[in-house]
Amino acid sequence: MTAINRVRRVIVSPTVIALLLSVVLFLIGGVIQPDFLNAAQALNIVRLAAFLGIIAAGQTLVIISGGEGIDLSAGAVVTLGAILTFMIGAGQDSNIPLALAAVLGAGLLVGVVNGLGIIFLRIPPLVMTLGMTGVIQGTILAMTQGAIPGRTPPGLAGFINGRFLGLPGVIYLWLALGIIMWLLLERTPYGKQLFAVGVNRRTARLSGVNVPLVVIATYALSGMLAAFGGFVLLGFTQRVFLDLGGSYLFPSIAAVVVGGTVLAGGRGSYTGTMAGALVLTMVESLLRAMRLHEAYQMITFGVILVLLLSIYGRQRRNQ
Amino acid sequence: MSRLGILLRNHTWLVPLLLLAIAVGVNVYLQDNFFMQRVLNGNLRVMLPLMILAVGQAIVILAGGIDLSVGAMVSLVNTVFVTLISADSGGLELAGAMLVGVGVGALAGAVNGLCVAVLRLQPIVTTYATSFIFAGLALAILPRPGGSVPRDLTRFYRDYILEVPVAAYGIALLIILWLLLRRTRFGHHLYAVGGNDEAARASGVRVGLVRFGSYVATGVFSALAAIALTMSIGSGNARIGDDMTLSSIVAVVLGGTRLAGGRGGAIGAVIGVAILSIIRNIISFAGIPSWYQTLVDALIILAALAGPGLVYLIRRQRNDGN
Numbered sequence: 001m002t003a004i005n006r007v008r009r010v011i012v013s014p015t016v017i018a019l020l021l022s023v024v025l026f027l028i029g030g031v032i033q034p035d036f037l038n039a040a041q042a043l044n045i046v047r048l049a050a051f052l053g054i055i056a057a058g059q060t061l062v063i064i065s066g067g068e069g070i071d072l073s074a075g076a077v078v079t080l081g082a083i084l085t086f087m088i089g090a091g092q093d094s095n096i097p098l099a100l101a102a103v104l105g106a107g108l109l110v111g112v113v114n115g116l117g118i119i120f121l122r123i124p125p126l127v128m129t130l131g132m133t134g135v136i137q138g139t140i141l142a143m144t145q146g147a148i149p150g151r152t153p154p155g156l157a158g159f160i161n162g163r164f165l166g167l168p169g170v171i172y173l174w175l176a177l178g179i180i181m182w183l184l185l186e187r188t189p190y191g192k193q194l195f196a197v198g199v200n201r202r203t204a205r206l207s208g209v210n211v212p213l214v215v216i217a218t219y220a221l222s223g224m225l226a227a228f229g230g231f232v233l234l235g236f237t238q239r240v241f242l243d244l245g246g247s248y249l250f251p252s253i254a255a256v257v258v259g260g261t262v263l264a265g266g267r268g269s270y271t272g273t274m275a276g277a278l279v280l281t282m283v284e285s286l287l288r289a290m291r292l293h294e295a296y297q298m299i300t301f302g303v304i305l306v307l308l309l310s311i312y313g314r315q316r317r318n319q
Numbered sequence: 320m321s322r323l324g325i326l327l328r329n330h331t332w333l334v335p336l337l338l339l340a341i342a343v344g345v346n347v348y349l350q351d352n353f354f355m356q357r358v359l360n361g362n363l364r365v366m367l368p369l370m371i372l373a374v375g376q377a378i379v380i381l382a383g384g385i386d387l388s389v390g391a392m393v394s395l396v397n398t399v400f401v402t403l404i405s406a407d408s409g410g411l412e413l414a415g416a417m418l419v420g421v422g423v424g425a426l427a428g429a430v431n432g433l434c435v436a437v438l439r440l441q442p443i444v445t446t447y448a449t450s451f452i453f454a455g456l457a458l459a460i461l462p463r464p465g466g467s468v469p470r471d472l473t474r475f476y477r478d479y480i481l482e483v484p485v486a487a488y489g490i491a492l493l494i495i496l497w498l499l500l501r502r503t504r505f506g507h508h509l510y511a512v513g514g515n516d517e518a519a520r521a522s523g524v525r526v527g528l529v530r531f532g533s534y535v536a537t538g539v540f541s542a543l544a545a546i547a548l549t550m551s552i553g554s555g556n557a558r559i560g561d562d563m564t565l566s567s568i569v570a571v572v573l574g575g576t577r578l579a580g581g582r583g584g585a586i587g588a589v590i591g592v593a594i595l596s597i598i599r600n601i602i603s604f605a606g607i608p609s610w611y612q613t614l615v616d617a618l619i620i621l622a623a624l625a626g627p628g629l630v631y632l633i634r635r636q637r638n639d640g641n
Contacts, residue, residue: 254444
């Protein structure tokens, strides 16, 4: 590849387009609502995007793995993670490690069940993870029986919302996750195998990749990352309710797609998803700042989402 | 392939029908007045709107798509319909409002079809995006739940003709409508496009047009579902359809339709809705503590979804053993 091609590819990459778009949207926000345009607002939007971005990390992996991969249980797992942290954390910082372990364990369990169902029972991912959503919600109801005892550990809330060198803790967490995800996808055998599986399962298998293992591991990772997202989100909301995570489910998928990861699998990046989360959060904040009626906010959000998707959500044309 | 295998392949609704029979058996055992006219009518009335919606979802899934906006379309048409009529609307006014409702559904479906078939956007995310547009429009039309429907209309929906519940006629009509649709050229092409779009294109099927048509049909069925739902509940609510989207997909899959498209049918979807509804009945009559009901419901549904896979797994292991 020549240097010019490489530069061109970086410039027109979905990540860069999405990032530029967020800046443009932010400036448009300033034109419409002059008090929108300030550093505190920008920081706030990045902070809100961090939660969506963290929750969308696992979704990115699952979608890259192909085979119509999608994780519709992510929303319920986010709620489960937040509730476990709330109950086990019980307002004590000393309980945070135990709560985190339980959260990751629960996410792992859900993800492995999803993976097993998809691989061995050949249930389409959409249906399997949709079915698991009901099971998780049912488990939460049976477990809490309507009353959720507990409290957010103050240390968690302090870290997520507190400022370090001027930035909220969650932004550092997001950047760290971004680096880990980049290393995972670009510098580990798992990452290579994941893309291979996403492009074509048969050729991946023929070239020695253990396809079932990679797919199950991917859903397991997705479960763990979503549950971790719930853990982080609790630090922000500091209270739990039954559809806490549900409202992040489809935005997380949209963030992945807007970030240039192809739903058909085999191509994508987490940096794209990060930029996608930023764009979606920017649009939402902008609409809120315009103080439109909720109905018109929804309509505008839908129209913008369709426009964003038509920029790079297009399917490859049949040959 | 064995003869049984061929039979099951050609009639994908046979296994779901067996499941339904088992579910009804359990239900009758737990609730001895199940077949009483009044109880049966109550069940059918609740099922009909979701059945109509599931038929719409089945059509778009057969053609290889999926529609996450059906619930929002139901909300939209419900609010449009309720806004156009009042408690003392006459027959002509009602018919006009229904026609407008169906038109709105078709238009909404056309928007989806345009995005997926013409702009070639990915169905899952696109119909999720358009669901915001439709739900937002519904909320703009009817910001607060309300509105009223002529008493005669809701009474008719609950009524009987020749001792048979009106809702049962609705279900029969729905199935006839589907059987007619399947015999048309559009019906054949739905299967062709969903099964293998390249082959369909090569044999002269206008794939894009069929895909577009499948979304319009889904919009129309969503509108019909909304009208039935409005007759059932007698008022308007901009969030009424929110929970129906995912149920419609589960019903289609339970009914034996392959999510990848090309195989299955709307009769299975109708049976799928009946199964979902009967499972809920069973759970409430089995004396399961209320906090565990959702979990039991979800586990049964997951088991039903996993059923064909389990059969496949066992068969494969047996073959490996030989």
